[in-house]
Amino acid sequence: MIYLNGQFMPIEEARVPVLDRGFIFGDGVYEVIPVYSRRPFRLREHLKRLQHSLDGIRLANPHSEDEWVRLIGELVERNEEEDQSLYLHVTRGVAKRDHAFPPGVAPTVFMMSNPLVTSTPELVESGVAVVSAVDNRWLRCDIKAIALLPNVLLRQLAVDAGAAETLLLRDGFLTEGAASNIFVVRDTVLLAPPKDNLMLPGITYDVILELAAAASLKTEVRRISEHEVRTAQELWLTSSTKEVLAITHLDDQPVADGRPGPLFRQMYPLYQDYKNTVMRK
Numbered sequence: 001m002i003y004l005n006g007q008f009m010p011i012e013e014a015r016v017p018v019l020d021r022g023f024i025f026g027d028g029v030y031e032v033i034p035v036y037s038r039r040p041f042r043l044r045e046h047l048k049r050l051q052h053s054l055d056g057i058r059l060a061n062p063h064s065e066d067e068w069v070r071l072i073g074e075l076v077e078r079n080e081e082e083d084q085s086l087y088l089h090v091t092r093g094v095a096k097r098d099h100a101f102p103p104g105v106a107p108t109v110f111m112m113s114n115p116l117v118t119s120t121p122e123l124v125e126s127g128v129a130v131v132s133a134v135d136n137r138w139l140r141c142d143i144k145a146i147a148l149l150p151n152v153l154l155r156q157l158a159v160d161a162g163a164a165e166t167l168l169l170r171d172g173f174l175t176e177g178a179a180s181n182i183f184v185v186r187d188t189v190l191l192a193p194p195k196d197n198l199m200l201p202g203i204t205y206d207v208i209l210e211l212a213a214a215a216s217l218k219t220e221v222r223r224i225s226e227h228e229v230r231t232a233q234e235l236w237l238t239s240s241t242k243e244v245l246a247i248t249h250l251d252d253q254p255v256a257d258g259r260p261g262p263l264f265r266q267m268y269p270l271y272q273d274y275k276n277t278v279m280r281k
C-alpha cells in the first residue's frame, strides 16, 4: 500500500501526471524514515528536516506535524512488515512546463513503504570499501532534494569499482558520502564535518554524536582535510538504513589495518542498544 494525495492504494494503481514538476524538473524534496517494530525512528527529527527542505525550496508544507504523524502511522499499519523503510516525497505539483513557480498549484504528496534492509552482521564485521570522488554537487546539499542526478552518478562510480559508497571531497575537504555521512577517527578523537550547506544534516549523524557524547568519547565537529581522511585510524559511514558501518578500504587502500577499528566496535553496540531502548518505550 502506498499513499498518494489523500488516498491509500496499491502501488500499481498509483498515477502521477507527466507534467508533475517532480518528473519535469526534479522540483521536490523527500525523506527516508526507518521503521523498527512498526515505530518510525526519530520521526520528529525527520519531519523537522522535511520542513527545512521545504523552506529551502520555498514550498509550503502541505501537512501539519500531527497530520504527518497520523498519515505515516496509517501507512505503517497498512503494510505487512514490522521493519519498514518509509519513503516520503513532496513535489511542487502539476503545471504547464515553466521554470518559475506555478501559482495556486497543489503539491503532490507521495509515500511508500518498503521492507527495511539493514546491514548484515557479516558486513558489520567486515566493513565496506569506498572510493573517493570530487563532490560536484550544488551548494545547497543541506536540502534533501529529489533531484539526485549528481548523487546517482557519484554512487555509480562506487558500484563500478565494486565498492559500497563514494566518499566526497570538495576543495580538499571531506563533505559526506553520495548517500551517507562520513565520520573520521584520528588519535582516538571522533571527527565529523560541520552541518553546513555542503552536506545533508543526517539524522543518524546526530544520533552518533549524541551517543559519542553520552559515552564520553572525544569529538570534534570541524572541517576535515583530504590528508586527514587518507591517514585516518578509522572511517565510518552512517545513514538511516545502513545505520553505522566501518569503512575498511578507501580507493583500494586499507584504512589502518583494514578492519573495523576499536571506536567502531564501541559505537556499533551503543547504536543498537539505543535503537532497541527507543523502540521499547
Ligand code: PMP
Binding pocket: 032, 151, 176, 177, 178, 179, 180, 181, 199, 200, 201, 202, 203, 204, 205, 238, 239, 240, 241
Ligand atoms: N547524506 C546524503 C547525501 C544522504 O542521501 C543521506 C541518506 N539519506 C545521508 C547523508 C544520511 O542521512 P540520514 O542519516 O538522515 O539517513
